[in-house]
Amino acid sequence: MTTGLRIPQRSRSRGGFLAHPPTAYQEHLAARVRDLGxxxxVWTRFDHGIPGLLxxxxxxxxxxxxxxxxxGRIPLEAFAAGAAPVVATTAGGLTDTVRDGVTGYTCPPADPAALAGALRKALGAPADAVxxxxxxxVALAKARDYTSCITGVLRSFAPWAAAAAAGTP
Structure with missing residues (x-):
């Protein structure tokens, strides 16, 4: 087994590739992963190659x-790609997409012990459960209507933007 943390050093931009050196936190993660064997x-920035990895x-x-x-868009992208299991916190919109034991495994935000427990469940799940x-x-992702979702968010948080998008004064 190869041991170590691979932090992608490049992310795609319109003009090609731009290098992004690891942050101090990413270096800290690398040391922890190395110490734990x-x-x-770990992907910490968007990269156009990520959907292919799903x-x-x-x-x-x-x-x-x-x-x-x-x-909570990341789980929806994973579901659409057929990736499973998904482990997520119950922060914000994630509660609408990742339902514990139904579409993935969940834990409270900022609770490393609970996250570890959810990861244990995910990694130990039998093939039929996965x-x-x-x-x-996949069914949840297919049932989502992004236009209605985004319009609802706009109506709630920026009604002037929803009205402008709908072409109403």
């Missing part, structure tokens, strides 16, 4: 440990 890849056969889990998450979670996640 783990094999992990189909990778060695993917063991998609983890969303957010403390604040207004919409398939059930995957099917439920």
């Amino acid at each position: 783990l094999d992990a890849t 189909h990778h056969p060695r993917l063991r889990a998609v983890v969303v440990p957010s403390r604040i998450e207004p919409l 398939a059930r979670l995957r099917d439920a996640g």
